[in-house]
Amino acid sequence: MPATTSIRDVARVAGVSVGTVSNVLNRPQEVSADSVSRVNRAIEQLGYVRNDAARQLRAGVSSTVGFVVLDGQNPFFGEVVRGAEDEASRHGIAILYGNTDEDAAREGMYLDLFAEQRVRGVLISPYGDITARLERLRERGIRSVLVDRINGDGRFSSVSVDSVAGGRMAVEHLIAVGRRRIAFVGGPFGMRQVVDRLAGARAAAEGSTERVDIEVVATGALTVEEGVRAGRRILERPRRDWPDALFAASDLLALGLLQSLIVDGALLVPDEIALIGFDDIAFAGAAAVPLSSLRQPSRAIGQTALRVLLEETADPDLIPRRTVFQPELVVRASTRGR
Amino acid sequence: MPATTSIRDVARVAGVSVGTVSNVLNRPQEVSADSVSRVNRAIEQLGYVRNDAARQLRAGVSSTVGFVVLDGQNPFFGEVVRGAEDEASRHGIAILYGNTDEDAAREGMYLDLFAEQRVRGVLISPYGDITARLERLRERGIRSVLVDRINGDGRFSSVSVDSVAGGRMAVEHLIAVGRRRIAFVGGPFGMRQVVDRLAGARAAAEGSTERVDIEVVATGALTVEEGVRAGRRILERPRRDWPDALFAASDLLALGLLQSLIVDGALLVPDEIALIGFDDIAFAGAAAVPLSSLRQPSRAIGQTALRVLLEETADPDLIPRRTVFQPELVVRASTRGR
DNA sequence: CGATTCATTTGATTCGTTTCAAATCGTTGG
């Protein structure tokens, strides 16, 4: 039986009341210097560690935040979590982490778990339609902030990136380096991000003084494997029908494309075909041909999401707000002009 | 003020006592079918959600496990966490996630946080020397399991991979595909894993009937950038002094090497130089030249670590034990014979 | 010197569960 020392023991050793110990812990400025030091000495001596469950029960304030991520394997989300975690640690808050792998049941399970934990709030990059669930959480006093996705009717705060602008920037860049026959590789088109990036791409093509074609190569997901498959499909065509540039809706796709664009040990990228991705994950710069991409400020997204959440939990009357970051064009070898 | 409904409300609505409600929640088999259904109906009707803080306070059992990871950006650890999370969710346990980024202060902060939370246990891939800290946690009844690292004196359970065997397998494979001048790329040599992999490599060379040279190219870390740098250093040498194979101590290094091994748009890998990594992260297979590697069963590592932890917390008298997995050789294009 | 004020300190009460000894109820056996 691990002899657990409580605030009571500390009080006894320090020769003060439990109320004073609690005050030293929570508002030392209202306690005499003498008491503070005696209590601290007692804490030290006993190796006392505050029991957060009791604190939370009585004070009604949790020191954890839940974060449900739909694709924990994607380095982009890894970075987002890192940003949130960084900010959280600054507030003495820990992150309850849940990965759903695009499984609605898991998503629900985590939200239930978080409700039992009475977390301070929830960050979520949602998979299924969970507005109803999040509403119910809110009725219980648990706010949520959507990450990398905006909610149609603005009932929840969100932190995301302007995908339309990103798509435009990508294609404008490809045009600037002299490409005219551009293929947009992405899918499924149920994903808002994919649709937006394509819309931006088309806008750039139409806005150009040159004649620029945008062809769509649809994929089933934003994964490396789908990228490889899409690349093979393109290479099957007669050489003169190849596009001279590919805009992939995500870096994972782009990495897959890159892998498929090797013929006889020689890379078609960037000379024959320019390639640009989206997200700027760490591996983009680390690819055999370093990948141009649109950087999402992933750390900042996580950090901001956590901040918004804390602000909202501090003042429940705040109305939800959207934060939209602008992506940033990062040019590397994969789109060098010929 | 979100009207929080308690077990008391449920009892009132169901027309039973709080004790019975608690029993329905925790040991329904000891309650009459009638009570069970009435209580469940009341729970449904009120939208009652158990308050885990109160439960933990009274029962003394937490439903969270802490996981401190030293490099959250490394996909390898991402997979390990995923494995642990998977197993945890099966037990209704959530994971408190902390990334230290090789920062001893952060590592300490998370352990403190976990202690306050009275987590069920701690999984940790340690950075600094934290045996003392973990001992203190244990005195408080919080057990720890080391992940991907073994503890010198066996005072803690650990789950890891046999790096010596992995190193041997890598070099045996390189020899089998006809390579004789092999460079081991890795560092720092303070890392147990690095030392072990090199030791395995040397053992393989010495065990061969052929004459095989193992040269060491030291790096400052197991990162992509260091890999690029190491690759450049090798290419600077006159061509006839190049090794004909590289064994990188991690896939991140190998990816960096791969990037540096492009000359005039043509890849030296695998024809001129074979390349093999370690870990088999998802991006290894997705590289421009799919990378051969030694697969660590990362999911299984996480899953096993969590299981060991739960077993130990269930029976505190269990003595620490080591679990060592064998790596598995995965052959891809980067080590194809010439 | 007593009254008043201000700064600290006190400790009983509370948060929502689990637990467990005691009470209740329906059966069964004598």
Add this chain to the structure above:
DNA sequence: CCAACGATTTGAAACGAATCAAATGAATCG
């Protein structure tokens, strides 16, 4: 018909920290 038993149910007592009205003590003022 009563005693004894097993199966359920009950409800008061924890768990450990936060809170806040009340008490204490020191300092100031008239």
